Amino acid sequence: MIMPDTGHALRVRGVSRNFGGLKALRDVDLEIADGERISVIGTNGAGKSTLFNLIAGVFPATSGRIELFGEDVTGMSTAKRAKRGLARTFQTSRLFEQLTVAENVFIALGGSEFRGGSLRPAWRSPSRWERGERLLERVGLREKGEAVVADLSHGEQRQLELAMALALQPKLLMLDEPAAGFSPSERTHLVKLLREIPEEITLLLIEHDMDIALAVASRVIVMHDGEKILEGTPDEIRASERVREIYLGGSLDEAV
Numbered sequence: 001m002i003m004p005d006t007g008h009a010l011r012v013r014g015v016s017r018n019f020g021g022l023k024a025l026r027d028v029d030l031e032i033a034d035g036e037r038i039s040v041i042g043t044n045g046a047g048k049s050t051l052f053n054l055i056a057g058v059f060p061a062t063s064g065r066i067e068l069f070g071e072d073v074t075g076m077s078t079a080k081r082a083k084r085g086l087a088r089t090f091q092t093s094r095l096f097e098q099l100t101v102a103e104n105v106f107i108a109l110g111g112s113e114f115r116g117g118s119l120r121p122a123w124r125s126p127s128r129w130e131r132g133e134r135l136l137e138r139v140g141l142r143e144k145g146e147a148v149v150a151d152l153s154h155g156e157q158r159q160l161e162l163a164m165a166l167a168l169q170p171k172l173l174m175l176d177e178p179a180a181g182f183s184p185s186e187r188t189h190l191v192k193l194l195r196e197i198p199e200e201i202t203l204l205l206i207e208h209d210m211d212i213a214l215a216v217a218s219r220v221i222v223m224h225d226g227e228k229i230l231e232g233t234p235d236e237i238r239a240s241e242r243v244r245e246i247y248l249g250g251s252l253d254e255a256v
């Protein structure tokens with residue numbers, strides 16, 4: 001029997017994805033050790049979200065192999081991958097907008113039930129209530145538990161999504177542009193939150209904002225036109241001519 005390799009949260013081997021004639025992802029390899037902090041950067045349409053969707057199992061790879069925690073999950077459903085410890089946020093928000101912040105976290109903690117034909121939070125568990133409060137505290141939303149999600153600022157909604165992903169107690173957490181639409185102060189706050197994510201959680205972050213991508217990661221993957229074109233430490237990425245070219249000749253200086 002082949003023993004699973006427990007040292008790697010994720011292995012992506014020669015993964016490609018076509019959408020009709022479009023090669024959105026071409027022969028991408030990626031290895032992430034347990035506990036690593038990785039940022040994926042790249043311009044619009046580079047294939048970053050497609051890579052996330054393939055890892056999460058939202059749609060199948062056209063070719064290649066994906067391993068989570070040493071296990072081949074290439075043909076496995078999203079739900080099964082989530083059960084194995086994968087959590088992700090989406091580039092666009094997926095919250096229950098008409099419910100309160102606390103109710104959303106409750107649902108993420110598994111405290112939901114169907115009542116009156118729709119999904120409702122189940123209130124009967126004090127320990128779950130406390131866990132929810134701790135999660136809201138961790139993401140800086142302690143005072144907002146009773147607020148209706150639709151009334152939150154954009155930044156607060158993204159913080160809530162982070163709390164909901166953490167509620168799943170993931171081993172691998174994937175965040176797709178968590179700073180999209182953030183103000184500068186919200187960005188600073190987000191970097192702090194991301195740095196405080198427990199060490200045992202492996203983090204894979206897609207981020208347009210260079211400051212954030214380089215501040216949070218120990219290793220950075222650069223995607224361009226469906227391919228992984230570079231991989232290095234934040235310092236190597238800062239020094240890279242190629243990255244500079246891709247990010248419009250020198251604009252990296254302003255971004256870093």
Ligand SMILES: Nc1ncnc2c1ncn2[C@@H]1O[C@H](COP(=O)(O)OP(=O)(O)OP(=O)(O)O)[C@@H](O)[C@H]1O
Pocket residue numbers: 019022024042043044045046047048049050051091
């Ligand atoms: N479900 C889909 N159906 C058809 N084409 C898709 C689909 N998802 C992505 N694409 C295309 O694949 C390419 C890569 O898209 P992707 O969303 O992965 O890029 P991205 O790097 O996440 O870009 P952005 O920074 O704008 O979020 C794009 O040309 C996009 O239009």
Ligand SMILES: [Mg+2]
Pocket residue numbers: 048049050091
């Ligand atoms: Mg994207």
